[in-house]
Amino acid sequence: MEDKTQLGKVELTVEKGVAKISFYHPAHNSLPGKLLAKLANTITEVSAMEAVKLIVLQSEGNRTFCAGASFDELISIKDLETGKAFFMGFANVINACRKSSKLIIGRVQGKAVGGGVGLASACDYCFATKYASVKLSELAIGIGPFVVGPAVERKVGLSAFSQMAINATQWYSAEWAREKGLFTEVFESAELMDEAILKLSFNLSNSSPEAMQELKGICWKGTENWDELLAERAAISGRLVLSDFTVNAINDFKAKA
Structure with a gap:
């Protein structure tokens, strides 16, 4: 049987000072640990490239930006250490975005679930299409949006985050x-969105790198403790994923998929 946790890819292209980081997984762009590590490392590596002025974070495909955590990997977790390590994958991506010296533009062409909402929230400026509905589904499988929570709350506020997390x-x-601040603009089509991304990318690529870096630091003020905070949250998720409730919920979901 094919090991779906080993599938997927992260690709990087750099052109005229704009780095495009694109990820893909055949299961609706879900993210197993291998892809999360590659994504975090790529963001960190690109941030050190002097020739790069800004980053565009995107996924492949049409109607799904990111389905969040890989259920195939979640169901394989059998101990606390492995559980925390998996959820640290999302923490590492969010922290890589936070620590990057480059502004990050998000391109959300379709639905975002759980960790996918966290990725969008970790971007500094996020475009979307009208198909980009969002959902924090973690509580429904007995976990909770603990790791992505700080990033989502930072963008939409505690009230909207609580609404998504509870329902x-x-x-x-x-x-x-x-309206809540997660997306900056919403477009009728991916083509119109890409035109807007191209225009903003051009403008930013001709802006002062030093000024953009200073601006990013101001925008992320108050998040300096996130290395520790997200690690604590990953430990909570790593413990809960071992519960009978979560194991049964994931198996039920996979049976219906």
Whole structure:
């Protein structure tokens, strides 16, 4: 049987000062640990490239940006150490975005679930299409959006985050996400979104790198403790993923998929 946790890819292209980091997984762009590590490392590596002025974070495909954690990997976790290590993958990606010296533009072409909402929230400026509805589904499988929570709350506020986290089976529209501050602009099509990304990328690539770095530092003020905070949250998720409730919920979901 094919090991789906080993599938997927992260690709990097750099052109005219703009680095595009693209990820893909055949299961709706879900993220197993291997892809999370590659994504975090790529963001960190690109941040050290002097020739790069800004980063565009995107995924492949049409209607799904990211389905969040890989259920195939979640169901394989059998101990606390492995559980925490997996959820640290999301923590490391968020912290890589936070620590990057480059502004990060998010391109969200479709639905985002759980960790996918966390990725969008970790971007400094996020474009989306009208198909980019969002959902924090973790509570429905007995976990909770603990690791991505600080990033999501930073963008949409505690009230909207609580709404999403508690009503874990509810999809929230792209327009709702724009009103709450997760998305900056919502477009009718990916083509129109890409035109806007190209325009902003051009403008930023001709801006002062030093000024953009200083601006990013101001925008992320108050998150200096996230290395420790997200590690603590990863430990909570790593413990809960071992519960009978979560194991049964994931198996039920996979049976229906």
